[in-house]
Amino acid sequence: MKLFGHRLTIPAAIGLAIVAINVIAALGAPILAPFPEAEVVGDAWAEADATYWLGLDNLGRDIFSRLLYGARMSIGLSLLITMLSFALGIVMGFTAAIAKGWVDTLLSRGVDLMLAMPTLIFAFVVLSVLGTDIPVLIVTLAILDSVKVFRLARSLAVGISALEYVEVAKLRGERLPWIITREILPNAMAPLIAEFGLRFTFAFLFVAALSFLGLGIQPPAADWGSMVRDYREVIALDVPAPFYPAGAIALMTIGVNFVVDWMLSIHASSHGRRA
């Protein structure tokens, strides 16, 4: 099987299937879910049967429905964070690479400083002051993550802007926005897309971990991290409930990692052929 003209490896196919199923679950949650996410439909911890496919949770809500809505929240939120962090990181990184001089020095030193601190601790300090609203969460994590995008975007842009065609565009008298969007960005696309996958899994695991710690998405909204938190008391009983959301998080991460691995190998091999 081929995709975009490249042979699909078995792990890549598995990864794509996992991602596709999760995206369908996230997009189709309101249609696919048999019950609303916050509706109490029976007794707490009722066992799985034909109506409630995975049983009911601590308040008697349908776990399967909550998993679907949770996909929407967990994946959607991480996607938003990653997109925002890329927008920020790419703009700053390209600006630093092209402007050079004190702008570059200032941004790079600032980024080095941010990287010298653990992200989780930074997030804690911010969340303790601002509280844990979803917009706060998105902006905080996006800014913390954009620091890592900055590094890659800057080094890519430094490499590309030294090439002849950028020089030609400059001599032609093109303006900076044109050079960035038409000369640099298309040529930096492949590594940036692979990085997008990696940063997505990072944001995804990070949001899930925060929710698991009770500092992320607040109830009654369903999200995989807080579902693990809500269901953890029954770990000692023989209820598999906590493993559904935790497994979903692991599966999604593994799926994206497989796809990213495949994209990186394409990128590496196509470069090899050209050389």
Place this chain on the structure above:
Amino acid sequence: MIRLIALRLAFGAMTLWAASVLIFAGTEILPGDLATALLQNSATPENVAELRERLGLNRPALVRYGEWLGHAAVGDLGTSLSNERPVASELAPRLRNTLFLAVFAASIAVPLAVILGLLAAIWEGSLFDRGVNMITLMTISVPEYLVGYLLVKYLAVQWDLFPALANVTQDMELGERLYFSFLPMVTLVLVVVAHMMRMTRASVLAIMASPYVEMAFLKGLSKSRVVIRHAFPNALAPIISVIALNLAYLVVGVVVVEAVFVYPGLGQLMVDAVSKHDLPVVQACGLLFASAFILLNLMADVMGILSNPRLRKPR
């Protein structure tokens, strides 16, 4: 070489100072108001003004930063907002517990990772190599709490080998302590071993491609001897730096693992403080975590310089 190390140490000290500024500034630059956040529903203008006065929030930020840092330097970390007790006395036992867990995990994880990495490099491409590769790829993707709860489900609940909750206390004997913190330790080990092992394998294999290794083979030496005596010492610098980086990760990963096993460590304390907006505690914990992280990174660089002659001269 000494100049290079001194330079790196100076940079580390600067980073540490900058981290303290950032942790403190978090409360100043951010648009939220601490007093309002603390009072939540009862945040009438009078209440807010009174609390701001009591917390000293009306004085200039620079003055308060100087005070905070000066006091922190002599071990006075302020008083907790939620229970009015001195932060330092709250922190000390928690810090000891977290360090105990981290050292326990590191003492198992580091030798294990290096040995597994070396074996995978010696038997490159074998079933063992591929198997270890697959397993470590999985443990990298799997969140800590899934690993933790799986361990609890099987080792604690099903087979009843270890306690599910690692509620260690101060008066426990060492043996008992090790027993109670066994499951959190295993979880941490599983999470960090993957990266360290893969990096060990990759660095050794990178060295294996060099001419002097080929020479050693041509002399008729056995593969394990070439790997251990010839390749490994030269792969040491990247391995040491990856180990230190992962130990730094351990310091942070410990937060989630502590939550899984209800282990009374620094991470739990910080998470509680964040949800209660207990700023002095958050700042103190943040400062400790950041210092540990920065120090380990610093150690990684210094050991890297010491172990690799090529790094001793500035480029």
